[in-house]
Amino acid sequence: MNLKNIHNVFFIGIGGIGMSAIARYFAANKKAVAGYDKTPSQITKDLEELSVEIHFNDAVKNIPISFLNKDKTLVVYTPAISKNHKQLNYFLENDFKVLKRSEILGEITKSTFCLGVAGTHGKTTTSSILGHIMAEVNATSFLGGIAENYNSNLILGEDKISVVEADEFDRSFLQLSPNIACITSMDADHLDIYGVPEALQESFFAFSQKVSDTLIVAKGLPIEGLTYAINEDADYKAFNLRIERGKYIFDVQTPSEKINNIEFLLPGNHNVMNALAALAMADVYGVSLENIKKSLATFKGVKRRFSYKIKTNDFVLIDDYAHHPTEINAVKSAVREMYPNEKVLVVFQPHLFSRTKDFINDFANALSKFDEILLLDIYPAREEPIKGVNSEWLLNKIENSNKKLTNRTKLVKDIKNSASKIVVMLGAGDIGVMINEVRDQFLKPQENEV
Template identity: 40%
Template sequence: MPDPNPSSRAIFFIGIGGIGMSALAEYFLYYGYTVGGYDHVRKPVSDRLEALGAEILYDDDPTLLPEPFRADQPGLTVVYTPAIHEDNGLRTYYREHGVPQIKRAELLGQVTRRHKALCVAGSHGKTTTSSLLAHLMRRSHLGVNAFIGGLMLNYDSNNLLLDEESDYVVVEADEFDRSFHRLTPYAVIVTATEADHLDIYGTAAEYVAAFGTFVGLLRPGGFVIAEEEAEIHPESLPEGTRLYRYGASEQCDYYYDRVSYEGEHLFFDLHTPDGVLRHLELGTPIRINVLNATAAIAMALRVGLTEEEIRPALADYRGIHRRFERTRIGTDGPVVIDEYAHHPGEVRRSLLSIRELYPGKRITLVFQPHLYSRTKDFMEDFGKALSTVDDVILAPIYPAREEPIPGVTSEALLDRITSPHKRVVPLEALPEELEHHSFDVLVMMGAGDIEFEIPKVIDHLRRSEQ
């Protein structure tokens, strides 16, 4: 397997504590590289990497750099995340000494050329689908390496799987900033091409076109498994590759039906070109994940997994942190669902799936919009999606990297919601606000810092139950 830089086996990660960067750092430590890095604060993942042999700085002073990572070392690979500003001391040091700095996506692209890369892309659903595919592969005779965009609950909340005996790597392929164009896929799943990141792409057409470019990067003999409504066209694929469809309709190559619940256990049948896998149990019992499971199983079958390998692994799949992660308050108290959904289509499908799992139950939703630009671009769609529940609490918009946009507020979004009970509440006031709501299921949804309020809400509810 080729080195990132053939003349060196030393890699320095600027922003090593991020979820994607730390996974790459651990991968290259596992394969025998000298790894160092910088982050502005110490995190649990930093301790883990140091225990594995990484040398990490928490001060951006270049004079503190260990010898293998100094600018005069031939062939040193320096990787950075845009989360670390370009005026950072170490980024400035390497730039002034003429050391090239590459983005994380470029290094991940090199990883995809070391293995047979099974890449999962899409505007939503890719983290669950890629983690489930990785789990199925891990439990099979093929094994797997995997880079996932969330923490896998089956593997001690890790986002990385390693197997030096496996030819395969599962990669969550991120379309933000066109990062997935750096990858070289062996096979691809496309979960959805509903417009997103219009601050980057400008128009929905440009967003969809980026997926056409991505599937055009397939290796010879590769294939794409695309959701039935995803805008992927055969002419986008290289010669000698193939497009398959998955979904709920019988016109698909892979489709599901007969979804049923037995208590809180979910079962379904999966139809394939070679037959039917009947009464499969899905460990995360929510209908939206049946579609994700259909994609993952289709890919698993195509690369050589057997039904005997797939069936038990599917049943014991526990999911991803912050993807339909449930906590029961007491014995008979409410269920709190932590859900990462932040795209209007994903929000709508998640809420409908939760309603199906808990028929007749009182559902309260706390939703934190993510990004001013996304809220502006999809204001009407968010309003319709959020109106599928009767009791909605909106938190202020989480800005992430963005500056405010005039007129784009949670109050403006509230006006588009038709639910009978709705209001805007600061996150810090949630525990007290929830005392005025009656619910059997509390959904805490969003991709921002709402996740840090969820433990506080759970503690408050537990004290209230005592």
């Protein structure tokens, strides 16, 4: 497929974080870009400012006339879109070139030197750190989150080197052809797709076989490759970790060199692991350790990954995308590390009925470790309800008496009634919008006092 012959690109689900990065890429390359999404968002607003035409009603009549020329139009869709989607079915029935998001990402990057970041946790932060490092060599990076340094999920460089988030959902990462790759973790997830954890592991093995040059893996994973770890023997070892002036300082031993006093702003050992994976990939590629060190010191993070919405002496509000028990535990460890003597309230919105059902006991154990718990209803995303699977079921399994159900209407009041000074809001659904409403309500009294 010759992308140079494509004039128009139409995205179905254009507001998705992975889809919008590709839409930005085509817009930057002077293609006509348009698309559909279910609801307006900050992402769709930002795309519209780039002259991307977006509509929010699934009707064939809403497709711009110029995009109805099938010889000049490529259609890209996300697997999260319903099979009954009218526009998608119109394009399929009329023999347009229609690709999944993962397929077009594979097409864009197959002619580049590709660095792929895979894993059930840590993909977005690791690929964003790596993209920040590789910006020095003009790599183009497609990210699964908004990198704070760029306020974008696309770091636009040249077409010779690419950094991609290799997503295991729907086996998407098997469409990629990475030269260098890492695997951060292989915990069970997406069992609605895979059925059993063993099938998920098999897909990671298949991904590892597609890596042409070097594979880097977190130590302990059952896949051969260069290893990385904290305070353990590994090909890339971070050690001498300490917190100074609110940031991590650590040393790294590579297979051939040692570099001291790396500074890194993101809290939590899991983020040091993410930084170490990115360092290893960039080092294998050939970026100097001194330049990697400079990039790590200036990396500001990813939106909705331990993002501070309010940070004062009296109140802290933290936003994080964590939606799997392992991720919740990582946030808990980071917040305890930063605020060891404070009470912590967690507000959690479960994501998907199937994931809640598959990991109900693990979710309950992870949430029980906070001082107070507020539970929102399950965010369904692409799923229909499952009988008996709801937030009340999860609440009853949490072994902590300071717990209750809440909703969007009561949320601010419930947080204000809490004894905790530290509040973390977790989840992959529309809790990312709710937290801005909470922030605004807590900032209002301060604004009025001025």
